[in-house]
Amino acid sequence: xxxxEFWDSRYNSDDFAYGTSPNEFLKxxxxxxxxxxxxxxxxxxEGRNGVFLAxxxxxxxxxxxSAVGLxxxxxxxxxxxxxxxxxxxxxxxxxxxxxxxxxxxxIVISCNMMPPLRQKVHSxxxxxxxxxxxxxxxxxxxxxLELKTGGxxxxxxxxxxxxxxxxxxxxxLERNE
Numbered sequence: 127x128x129x130x131e132f133w134d135s136r137y138n139s140d141d142f143a144y145g146t147s148p149n150e151f152l153k154x155x156x157x158x159x160x161x162x163x164x165x166x167x168x169x170x171x172e173g174r175n176g177v178f179l180a181x182x183x184x185x186x187x188x189x190x191x192s193a194v195g196l197x198x199x200x201x202x203x204x205x206x207x208x209x210x211x212x213x214x215x216x217x218x219x220x221x222x223x224x225x226x227x228x229x230x231x232x233i234v235i236s237c238n239m240m241p242p243l244r245q246k247v248h249s250x251x252x253x254x255x256x257x258x259x260x261x262x263x264x265x266x267x268x269x270x271l272e273l274k275t276g277g278x279x280x281x282x283x284x285x286x287x288x289x290x291x292x293x294x295x296x297x298x299l300e301r302n303e
Contacts, residue, residue, distance in 0.1 A: 133192035173199025
C-alpha cells in the first residue's frame, strides 16, 4: 500500500504508536538548536517530536504521509498548549519541496525510505537549511537486522556511515554512531 495508507492504519487508534514523549536522541540534542528556531520535522507521525520542540519555543512544521497521524499530532499540540507554534501538512515526500534556505533545523527521526526517495529527500536537505542550519537525523544501521528491536526489516532502508557521508556531502557530521 502507499505509505499514507500504511501509516494511517498504524496510527488509527486512541493510543499513540510511539507514545507522546519525544525521541530520546532528539531530547538529548535539542539544547544545541538555536533558540526560537524555525524547524521542519519530516515523517512527523503523531507529533511527539514536533510538539516537544514547539514546547521549547521553536516554530515547527511537521510533514507526514499520514493524515490520521497528523490529526493526532494537532490534538497533542493543542493539549500541550503549543498549537500556535506547530503546523502540519500531509505530503508525499516524492513531491514535497523543502525550499531553499528556509529552515534553521530539519529533524529526520526514523524516516525510513527506499534508496531513490532517500537520496532525493536527503539531497534536498542541505540547500533547504539556512546558513548555519542543523540537521538532526536518527536512523537504523544494518546491524539492526540482527538485533530485531525495531526499525524496518528492509536492508535497503538502513544506513551506513558511508551512506550518510555521501547523502549529506557539504554538511559537517558531528556525531555518527
